[in-house]
Amino acid sequence: MTTTPLRPRRPRLRLAPYLFLTPFLAAFAVFWVWPIGYSLFLSFVNTRTRPWRFDPGFNWGRLVNDSAFWDAFGNTMLILALQVPLMLALAVALAMAFDSDLLRLKGFYRFAFFAPLVLGAVPYSAVFRLIFNADFGVLNYGLGALGLPTVRWLFESTPALVTIMIALTWRWTGYNAIILLSGLQSIPRALYEAARIDGASAWQQFWGITLPLLRPVLLFTFVLSTIGTLQLFTEPWLITNTGPGGATETLVTYLYKQGFRSFNFGYASAIAYAVAITAALFSILQIRLVGGRDNG
Amino acid sequence: MHRILAITFAALALAFASAQTLTVWVWDINKPALESTIDSFQSMHPGVEVIVEDIGNQNAYDRGLAGCAAGGFGMPDVYLVENNEAEVFWAQFPDCFIDLRDLGASELLPLFPAFKWAELTAGEAIHAIPYDSGPTAIFYRRDLYEQAGIDVNAIETWGDFIAAGQAMNAATDGAVKMGTVAKGADDEWFRMLANQADCFYFDDDASQVTVAQSGCVLALETLKDLYDADVLAVGGWVEQIQLIQNSAAASAFFGSWYGGVIQAEAPDQSGMWGVYLTPALESGGVRASNLGGSALAIPASTAHPELAYDFVVNALANEENQLRILFDYGLTPSLLSLLDSPALDQGVEYFGDQAVWSLILGTLGDVPAVAGTAFFQEAREVMIGVVNTYLDGGFASAQAALDQAARQISQATGLPIAD
Numbered sequence: 001m002t003t004t005p006l007r008p009r010r011p012r013l014r015l016a017p018y019l020f021l022t023p024f025l026a027a028f029a030v031f032w033v034w035p036i037g038y039s040l041f042l043s044f045v046n047t048r049t050r051p052w053r054f055d056p057g058f059n060w061g062r063l064v065n066d067s068a069f070w071d072a073f074g075n076t077m078l079i080l081a082l083q084v085p086l087m088l089a090l091a092v093a094l095a096m097a098f099d100s101d102l103l104r105l106k107g108f109y110r111f112a113f114f115a116p117l118v119l120g121a122v123p124y125s126a127v128f129r130l131i132f133n134a135d136f137g138v139l140n141y142g143l144g145a146l147g148l149p150t151v152r153w154l155f156e157s158t159p160a161l162v163t164i165m166i167a168l169t170w171r172w173t174g175y176n177a178i179i180l181l182s183g184l185q186s187i188p189r190a191l192y193e194a195a196r197i198d199g200a201s202a203w204q205q206f207w208g209i210t211l212p213l214l215r216p217v218l219l220f221t222f223v224l225s226t227i228g229t230l231q232l233f234t235e236p237w238l239i240t241n242t243g244p245g246g247a248t249e250t251l252v253t254y255l256y257k258q259g260f261r262s263f264n265f266g267y268a269s270a271i272a273y274a275v276a277i278t279a280a281l282f283s284i285l286q287i288r289l290v291g292g293r294d295n296g
Numbered sequence: 297m298h299r300i301l302a303i304t305f306a307a308l309a310l311a312f313a314s315a316q317t318l319t320v321w322v323w324d325i326n327k328p329a330l331e332s333t334i335d336s337f338q339s340m341h342p343g344v345e346v347i348v349e350d351i352g353n354q355n356a357y358d359r360g361l362a363g364c365a366a367g368g369f370g371m372p373d374v375y376l377v378e379n380n381e382a383e384v385f386w387a388q389f390p391d392c393f394i395d396l397r398d399l400g401a402s403e404l405l406p407l408f409p410a411f412k413w414a415e416l417t418a419g420e421a422i423h424a425i426p427y428d429s430g431p432t433a434i435f436y437r438r439d440l441y442e443q444a445g446i447d448v449n450a451i452e453t454w455g456d457f458i459a460a461g462q463a464m465n466a467a468t469d470g471a472v473k474m475g476t477v478a479k480g481a482d483d484e485w486f487r488m489l490a491n492q493a494d495c496f497y498f499d500d501d502a503s504q505v506t507v508a509q510s511g512c513v514l515a516l517e518t519l520k521d522l523y524d525a526d527v528l529a530v531g532g533w534v535e536q537i538q539l540i541q542n543s544a545a546a547s548a549f550f551g552s553w554y555g556g557v558i559q560a561e562a563p564d565q566s567g568m569w570g571v572y573l574t575p576a577l578e579s580g581g582v583r584a585s586n587l588g589g590s591a592l593a594i595p596a597s598t599a600h601p602e603l604a605y606d607f608v609v610n611a612l613a614n615e616e617n618q619l620r621i622l623f624d625y626g627l628t629p630s631l632l633s634l635l636d637s638p639a640l641d642q643g644v645e646y647f648g649d650q651a652v653w654s655l656i657l658g659t660l661g662d663v664p665a666v667a668g669t670a671f672f673q674e675a676r677e678v679m680i681g682v683v684n685t686y687l688d689g690g691f692a693s694a695q696a697a698l699d700q701a702a703r704q705i706s707q708a709t710g711l712p713i714a715d
Binding site: 049134155 | 361
């Protein structure tokens with residue numbers, strides 16, 4: 001009896017998938033892995049003046065005691081606590097209106113509320129600056145015409161923060177409403193019919209059917225908005241210029257100033273890691289609180 | 297057909313490669329001012345094209361730092377740098393700009409005042425050539441002051457200025473203000489007033505934080521008096537221009553270069569403006585200070601260092617060009633030989649034929665000098681916030697506000713607070 005020896009399998013074939021992946025992996029390594037690693041290293045380096053020195057506690061120690069950082073942190077958290085829930089509540093209402101059988105021209109309205117996102121951030125910010133201009137802006141003109149007191153929107157602390165929240169809400173509510181609409185449309189109509197037959201009011205249907213079944217999509221928009229708020233840069237940078245006096249400074253505008261105005265990359269890296277850690281903690285918390293029961 | 301196209305492209309490519317072009321990054325009024333020197337430059341270097349780009353003040357700084365960090369990539373051939381921000385570049389990127397001694401700049405040293413060079417040199421190296429200075433003054437609308445019955449000769453101190461502002465408020469029912477303060481957007485007013493009192497964020501060799509010293513306290517108290525008296529409108533750079541264009545601001549307190557900005561932004565108000573000296577903090581005090589002023593540097597990445605240098609020297613060390621820049625664009629020269637020039641006594645039409653330049657340049661000798669520092673931006677960020685909070689009543693006193701500012705600046709820079 002002769003046995004034919006097993007041919008060794010050609011290992012070269014196994015390389016192929018990796019070769020196909022190489023362009024992506026190379027880009028991923030150069031533009032993601034390396035900066036992430038290097039900025040972690042930089043956060044332990046004193047880069048305030050040349051030459052740079054390795055000093056692990058320097059930037060992190062400053063972060064803990066830096067009142068400007070904590071002010072920026074507080075502003076960001078305030079926007080997160082007030083603007084995000086308000087915007088998502090509005091977005092749910094808007095999504096239900098989009099979904100309503102009573103509404104005509106649905107396509108038009110869906111586009112109209114999504115449109116703010118199509119507009120570039122710079123022209124949109126410039127227009128908001130004009131609208132909120134204290135002396136010649138249309139908003140103060142309207143307030144004055146109604147006999148209400150006018151406000152120096154961009155040059156007083158609380159109004160400036162309110163301006164940012166209004167701008168964010170204007171820009172992102174429609175976007176979130178469209179996402180929530182997809183969630184609404186996946187809720188079986190039969191549930192509502194059954195509820196109606198059982199005599200449930202519209203309000204009861206909303207609390208008993210719509211909201212629970214919308215939860216996964218709502219969680220998704222919540223996490224997205226949270227991360228977006230933690231990375232908030234455009235509006236405070238272009239509309240209020242982080243002012244007045246840092247009243248609309250956010251974590252990322254502060255990071256930018258440290259990195260690219262003062263050229264203190266080490267401290268900017270520490271701030272970046274603080275933002276990333278905060279974002280991760282929030283995401284875990286939200287998924288635990290809101291989404292956990294789905295899996296259980 | 298294809299051959300013709302190919303030849304055309306080849307010819308075009310050749311033309312672009314051989315044409316020499318200098319790119320200059322500037323902001324605001326400096327664009328037309330420097331463009332006005334191109335003709336005289338091209339008479340020395342025919343065929344060299346010069347493109348002056350207005351990229352905005354803060355943007356010039358941001359893009360300059362980013363360009364230097366990228367090893368000079370994307371930098372222009374000539375770069376306009378504000379004096380008080382210049383030190384950051386020399387400290388962080390000593391090789392980003394050419395040491396102009398290599399191109400013969402040592403012979404320019406006696407032509408400009410020492411206080412301008414202080415911020416432009418690092419050790420022996422010369423990194424930039426002085427352009428304009430920013431001696432402060434009050435630009436005012438003659439017609440609006442007259443309507444309110446205000447006599448500028450009676451305004452000698454900031455207290456007098458407040459009284460004038462109350463007269464303005466009464467005459468216009470508060471619709472016209474005496475000036476515009478960039479509350480919470482910049483601390484320019486504080487810096488100009490503090491400079492009058494010979495006080496700055498840091499001491500002369502930038503080794504200690506001096507912002508809580510008595511001169512700065514007096515400056516901040518004066519600013520609070522002005523703000524509380526409701527004689528100032530609130531607005532940033534753009535809002536101030538809108539207020540001027542709409543005749544809602546009767547005057548402006550800024551460095552002398554702002555005269556050029558007003559001329560450019562409100563050409564229809566020609567003849568209505570005038571100038572008077574900065575009011576003193578206390579009776580008999582200094583009526584001069586400085587804000588801003590800039591210089592031209594040449595990035596080391598330029599392909600045409602000699603041409604760029606010739607452009608800079610022709611624009612800045614040439615009396616004829618500097619006089620035109622002064623009279624047409626309102627930028628105050630640093631060139632010493634011009635200070636005694638009889639040409640300065642000419643009236644300026646825009647300012648009601650007042651000889652504003654001899655008035656403003658006459659204060660240059662009284663301006664307390666301020667040393668440059670690589671930590672200007674950090675300190676300014678802190679002060680913008682502290683001044684804003686103080687104006688809003690967030691501190692018990694100016695001293696308390698500045699003690700807080702000193703602590704924050706010290707923490708951000710690592711420099712000790714002066715006793």
